[in-house]
Amino acid sequence: MSALGPWIPLESNPEVFNKWAQRAGLVTKKDAFGDVYGLDDELLDIVPQPTKAVILLFPDVREAKAHQKQEDAKIAKDGQPHLDPTIYYAKQTIGNACGTIALIHALANSNVNWDPSSPLHNFIVETKDKTPEERASLLESRPLFANIHAETAQDGQTAPNIDTDLHFVCFVAAPDADLRSVAKGEKEAKDVVPGESQSDTGMRLVELDGRRPGPIDHGVCKNLLKDVAKLVKERYLTQTESVYFSLMALGPPLLD
Numbered sequence: 001m002s003a004l005g006p007w008i009p010l011e012s013n014p015e016v017f018n019k020w021a022q023r024a025g026l027v028t029k030k031d032a033f034g035d036v037y038g039l040d041d042e043l044l045d046i047v048p049q050p051t052k053a054v055i056l057l058f059p060d061v062r063e064a065k066a067h068q069k070q071e072d073a074k075i076a077k078d079g080q081p082h083l084d085p086t087i088y089y090a091k092q093t094i095g096n097a098c099g100t101i102a103l104i105h106a107l108a109n110s111n112v113n114w115d116p117s118s119p120l121h122n123f124i125v126e127t128k129d130k131t132p133e134e135r136a137s138l139l140e141s142r143p144l145f146a147n148i149h150a151e152t153a154q155d156g157q158t159a160p161n162i163d164t165d166l167h168f169v170c171f172v173a174a175p176d177a178d179l180r181s182v183a184k185g186e187k188e189a190k191d192v193v194p195g196e197s198q199s200d201t202g203m204r205l206v207e208l209d210g211r212r213p214g215p216i217d218h219g220v221c222k223n224l225l226k227d228v229a230k231l232v233k234e235r236y237l238t239q240t241e242s243v244y245f246s247l248m249a250l251g252p253p254l255l256d
Contacts, residue, residue, distance in 0.1 A: 034048065054172075
């Protein structure tokens with residue numbers, strides 16, 4: 001972890017995340033975080049569309065860590081041929097900074113509206129060609145982000161607690177690297193296995209967690225919000241009896 005020591009965790013609250021994003025330069029009148037009230041279709045259907053990113057808070061229990069370890073080992077062995085190499089990913093090297101890392105991943109990989117010369121937009125552009133480790137180092141060295149995080153962490157409805165077993169991750173939809181290569185003529189169409197990655201959208205569901213070795217490709221993505229809900233049901237909810245789960249979606253704000 002960073003020599004800075006752990007930060008105060010962010011509260012899983014759209015108001016808190018929108019304050020962070022607005023301080024960093026997001027135009028929240030056009031794009032904002034909102035609650036996802038459940039995983040059933042009727043509750044997902046009331047979320048304003050299009051969903052540009054989803055942030056999940058989940059209990060960082062032993063079963064989850066064991067599954068992640070197995071998944072990372074499989075990826076190291078088999079690779080992820082459909083993963084878009086242009087996805088913006090940063091490592092988490094500061095304790096309890098997972099909320100800020102999830103926010104950066106959500107905003108950097110979405111087509112959102114920024115104020116001119118906003119600090120986060122400039123940071124993303126500046127670090128576009130950096131490694132995930134270099135991005136983490138620069139993030140640590142910028143007091144701006146530590147200050148935004150600290151200010152926002154105090155805005156929650158519950159008392160800040162530095163000791164937590166909860167963790168934020170982000171999900172986005174990204175282009176299938178194989179299909180992008182074929183479209184650019186970089187790969188012959190015969191090299192793409194029929195039925196393996198093609199979909200009506202040509203998109204992949206990608207998980208971004210700064211503590212993992214890199215982005216995680218979860219397969220074809222047809223509807224980002226519903227695909228995340230399905231993954232949470234099948235994977236995360238089966239790992240613990242804890243009720244400390246929450247989802248937030250980035251997209252058009254609710255009308256007053």
